[in-house]
Amino acid sequence: MTTVLVVDDQQLQRYGFRVLLDSMPETEVVGEAANGAEAVRRTAELRPDVVLMDVRMPGMDGIEATRRIVEAGGRSRVLVLTTFDVDEYVHAALRAGASGFLLKDARPEELLAGIRAVAGGDAVIAPALTRRILDEYARHVPVRRGDAGEDPRLASLTEREREILVAIGKGWTNGEIAARFVVSESTVKTHVGRVLAKIGARDRVQAVIFAYDQGLARPGIS
Numbered sequence: 001m002t003t004v005l006v007v008d009d010q011q012l013q014r015y016g017f018r019v020l021l022d023s024m025p026e027t028e029v030v031g032e033a034a035n036g037a038e039a040v041r042r043t044a045e046l047r048p049d050v051v052l053m054d055v056r057m058p059g060m061d062g063i064e065a066t067r068r069i070v071e072a073g074g075r076s077r078v079l080v081l082t083t084f085d086v087d088e089y090v091h092a093a094l095r096a097g098a099s100g101f102l103l104k105d106a107r108p109e110e111l112l113a114g115i116r117a118v119a120g121g122d123a124v125i126a127p128a129l130t131r132r133i134l135d136e137y138a139r140h141v142p143v144r145r146g147d148a149g150e151d152p153r154l155a156s157l158t159e160r161e162r163e164i165l166v167a168i169g170k171g172w173t174n175g176e177i178a179a180r181f182v183v184s185e186s187t188v189k190t191h192v193g194r195v196l197a198k199i200g201a202r203d204r205v206q207a208v209i210f211a212y213d214q215g216l217a218r219p220g221i222s
Contacts, residue, residue, distance in 0.1 A: 002119045003030045005046060005076070007039040007062065008054040013104075017052060020108055027115060036060030040068045043076050049119040051078045055093070063092050070097030079118045099203050100124035123203035125171070151214055153199045161198070164191045168204055169211025 006017045006029055014032045021027040031046045033039040037060045043051055051069060055062040066078045077099040093101070099118045102111060117124040157165065160181075167177045174188045181188075192204070201207040211217040 002027050002050060002115060003046070003048040004028065004115060005031050005033065005039065005042055005048040005051045007033045007036075007051060007057075007065070008081075009034050009057040013054070020111070021115075024112060027112065036062055036065030036068075039065045040072075043069050043074065044072065047074060048076050050115050051076050052115070053078050053080050053098070055080060055082050063096050066093060066098050067096035077118045077121075079114055079124070094205060094209055097202075097206075099205060121203065123205040125205070153210075154214060156198045157195065161191055161195050164188070165195050165199070165207065165211055166216050168192065168195070168207045169217030171208070 004021055004027055006014050006021075008014045008017070011034075014034075018029045018032070021029050030048050031042050033042045035057045039051065039053065039062075040060075051066075053062045053066055062080060066080065069076060069078055078097065079100045079102065080093050080098045081104050082093075082101055083104055100114055100123050102114050102124070106114070114124040154162065163181070164177060167180065172180070174185045174192065177188045178185045192207075195201075196203070196207055199207065199210050201210055208217070
């Protein structure tokens with residue numbers, strides 16, 4: 001059973017998510033919050049597996065709430081719900097430590113799959129958002145100069161692990177990586193796990209940030 005805290009300033013939205021999630025045998029809504037400050041308090045009290053976080057809310061917004069929840073070091077992971085008109089928040093939410101992003105108009109099965117993935121320690125980004133998110137983030141990352149010196153974490157990667165990191169930075173799924181390198185998805189998962197451990201990233205989203213910071217991935221490069 002995956003426990004979920006629903007955070008949204010609109011009561012109707014919270015009710016809709018609660019009805020959907022409580023109707024599924026694998027998820028349970030353990031609480032709700034109408035703003036960021038309440039989300040931080042409720043997360044500390046309830047320790048849900050996943051915090052379903054809205055971005056735009058009065059008072060403390062979802063980005064600051066995400067940052068505080070992640071910095072608290074608890075077990076809860078944050079899945080941000082966003083829309084295309086909040087692109088300006090995306091890079092900040094990535095930095096804040098969100099484990100995934102989904103659109104508010106995602107199909108029920110997409111939302112449930114996203115919650116399962118995040119609860120299981122993976123990261124999820126809606127396919128329609130991936131390129132926009134990466135492009136938005138990249139606009140806030142200075143182009144790395146060739147003489148800037150390589151991060152020592154990159155030196156710890158094998159050639160194949162570096163290739164996997166580049167693929168992660170491009171937003172590729174495990175299936176796409178497996179097809180590209182003609183290996184099984186289980187092998188890809190093993191490589192991804194080793195890459196995350198070596199670069200100190202807690203999930204794929206943080207690995208994407210690292211790849212962009214190191215100049216391994218840029219907008220428009222596939």
